[in-house]
Amino acid sequence: MKVSAYTDAPARRFSVGERVRVKRSFPPGHRRTPHYIRGKHGVVERVCGAFPNPEELAYGFDGEPKRVLYRVRFRQKDVWSDYAGPERDWLEIEIYEHWLEKA
Amino acid sequence: MSHDHHDHDHPKAHGRDFDEGPPSEYEIMSRAMQELLEAKGVVSAEQIRRRMEQFEADFPHRGAKVIAHAWTDAAFRKRLLEDGKAACAEFGVDLEADRLIAVENTPEVHNIVVCTLCSCYPRALLGMPPTWYKSENYRKRVVREPRAVLREFGTVIPEDVTVRVHDSNADMRYVVVPMRPAGTEGWSEEKLARIITRDSLVGVTIPKP
Numbered sequence: 001m002k003v004s005a006y007t008d009a010p011a012r013r014f015s016v017g018e019r020v021r022v023k024r025s026f027p028p029g030h031r032r033t034p035h036y037i038r039g040k041h042g043v044v045e046r047v048c049g050a051f052p053n054p055e056e057l058a059y060g061f062d063g064e065p066k067r068v069l070y071r072v073r074f075r076q077k078d079v080w081s082d083y084a085g086p087e088r089d090w091l092e093i094e095i096y097e098h099w100l101e102k103a
Numbered sequence: 104m105s106h107d108h109h110d111h112d113h114p115k116a117h118g119r120d121f122d123e124g125p126p127s128e129y130e131i132m133s134r135a136m137q138e139l140l141e142a143k144g145v146v147s148a149e150q151i152r153r154r155m156e157q158f159e160a161d162f163p164h165r166g167a168k169v170i171a172h173a174w175t176d177a178a179f180r181k182r183l184l185e186d187g188k189a190a191c192a193e194f195g196v197d198l199e200a201d202r203l204i205a206v207e208n209t210p211e212v213h214n215i216v217v218c219t220l221c222s223c224y225p226r227a228l229l230g231m232p233p234t235w236y237k238s239e240n241y242r243k244r245v246v247r248e249p250r251a252v253l254r255e256f257g258t259v260i261p262e263d264v265t266v267r268v269h270d271s272n273a274d275m276r277y278v279v280v281p282m283r284p285a286g287t288e289g290w291s292e293e294k295l296a297r298i299i300t301r302d303s304l305v306g307v308t309i310p311k312p
Contacts, residue, residue: 032220033272034219034220034270034271036219036246036247048202048273048274048275049202050273051273054273057132062280067268069109069273069275071204071275076247076268079246080247083247084248084250084251084285085248085250085262085266086251086262086263086265088265089249089250089265089266089267089268090265090266090267090268091246091267091268091270092267092268092269092270093269093270093272094270094271094272094273094274094275095273096273097312
């Protein structure tokens with residue numbers, strides 16, 4: 001596998017610029033989707049590539065099948081309704097494909 | 104050496120302030136493992152201490168050198184922004200398993216990095232993360248009130264500049280490429296590297312000549 005921040009993942013559901021929503025779901029176990037971002041709407045900023053699934057790795061499994069990882073950009077005002085800064089402020093975070101749905 | 108991934112598995116162990124309260128389960132396990140390795144003669148306490156000292160002594164300098172080079176060589180800067188890991192490798196910095204995303208400060212955008220889940224940090228480039236980076240206070244607040252946190256570091260970002268927060272919560276690592284300050288024209292890379300502090304590469308400060 002090409003070791004780069006820009007490894008593409010040919011088989012993926014979302015593209016750069018696409019609007020997405022983080023699933024509002026609270027399953028038990030090791031998750032790498034912080035609570036504060038669940039249920040929020042954003043836009044795919046870049047595709048990071050496919051990585052072993054951390055939710056499996058955490059329990060000693062091999063992380064297969066790999067999951068496509070995206071960086072998603074959110075307007076801070078969409079993340080925090082009481083955000084004190086200007087409209088132009090963003091937050092970007094890495095989200096695995098199985099945590100995203102079309103918005 | 105992939106400390107970051109260890110953090111991934113046990114965010115709670117790193118989530119509290121340090122040296123407060125009784126040791127966590129993971130600290131006890133880690134201590135027990137080290138004692139066993141020492142008892143079996145695999146490693147000595149002196150070797151571990153020296154390795155930690157070396158980590159702290161060697162690595163912070165590398166981030167400053169890489170960014171100073173990016174300030175003086177536009178082609179290198181472009182490669183760094185396109186693929187941080189490959190650019191660091193050509194500069195002799197091996198990031199091992201980490202993928203690196205370099206994010207560029209401009210007159211319109213100021214970048215700042217956090218890991219809200221644990222303490223993911225580009226250690227091979229910047230060394231050991233500072234205590235404040237691992238604190239709950241920084242991790243919780245910088246995503247929801249970044250401008251207030253920046254002010255506490257003495258950094259005031261004008262309202263017409265976007266503050267772009269990066270939550271380094273999964274497989275990527277981040278380094279901020281600050282703007283080269285006015286008044287540094289003609290400086291050597293070595294001299295430039297001296298004003299590129301660790302904190303400016305996390306995005307909580309801005310380099311000053």
